[in-house]
Amino acid sequence: MPRDYRRPSQSQPTKRKQNKSCVWWLIVGVALGVVITKILAPSQDATESAPEAAEAKSDQSTRPKPNFTFEKVLTEAEDDDGKAPPLPPPAPRPQPPEQKQEQAQPATPTPAQTTAITPEPETKPRSGTYVVQVGSFSRAADAERLKAQLALLGISTNVQAATLSSGRVTHRVRTGGFASRQEAKKIQDLLKRNGKDSLAIPIK
Numbered sequence: 420m421p422r423d424y425r426r427p428s429q430s431q432p433t434k435r436k437q438n439k440s441c442v443w444w445l446i447v448g449v450a451l452g453v454v455i456t457k458i459l460a461p462s463q464d465a466t467e468s469a470p471e472a473a474e475a476k477s478d479q480s481t482r483p484k485p486n487f488t489f490e491k492v493l494t495e496a497e498d499d500d501g502k503a504p505p506l507p508p509p510a511p512r513p514q515p516p517e518q519k520q521e522q523a524q525p526a527t528p529t530p531a532q533t534t535a536i537t538p539e540p541e542t543k544p545r546s547g548t549y550v551v552q553v554g555s556f557s558r559a560a561d562a563e564r565l566k567a568q569l570a571l572l573g574i575s576t577n578v579q580a581a582t583l584s585s586g587r588v589t590h591r592v593r594t595g596g597f598a599s600r601q602e603a604k605k606i607q608d609l610l611k612r613n614g615k616d617s618l619a620i621p622i623k
Contacts, residue, residue, distance in 0.1 A: 548596035549603040552618045555591045562590035
């Protein structure tokens with residue numbers, strides 16, 4: 420039995436028309452929503468900013484005004500005097516105590532103490548004995564110096580002053596007397612070992 424294809428071909432155009440009308444209504448609705456939101460947004464911003472401005476004004480009005488009474492009193496006091504009050508004078512600096520300069524006085528030279536050397540009394544040895552003369556000096560100080568050197572060697576001496584025929588005074592350093600020539604020779608050998616020349620003189 421053959422099918423009848425005429426009815427379905429008539430129903431397809433009606434469905435397409437219905438779909439197109441729905442799409443157009445959707446586009447129109449979206450456009451209207453966008454326009455309405457743009458119109459309402461500025462009004463909302465204005466309403467929100469209005470209370471903020473009112474609060475700022477109320478804060479400024481409630482803040483206390485600065486009190487300038489102290490500055491006014493200070494300026495009035497300066498105007499009355501004609502000038503600012505003077506500053507206190509600085510405290511004086513402590514001055515160091517003056518150091519007394521001692522005047523340097525020239526030192527008076529003390530005179531050199533000269534000890535007069537008194538010659539020892541000449542003890543003449545007995546006749547037949549010997550003395551050993553170590554030195555003869557014109558100055559008594561030189562004779563005393565030699566006497567001290569001989570004392571370090573263990574030789575006891577004495578200084579004898581004698582006046583020569585020319586009138587000049589000489590100081591002789593001698594040791595002894597010795598009973599024999601041999602004893603005098605022993606002292607001479609000791610002096611020679613220490614670099615001292617001597618002379619054995621017999622006493623008559």
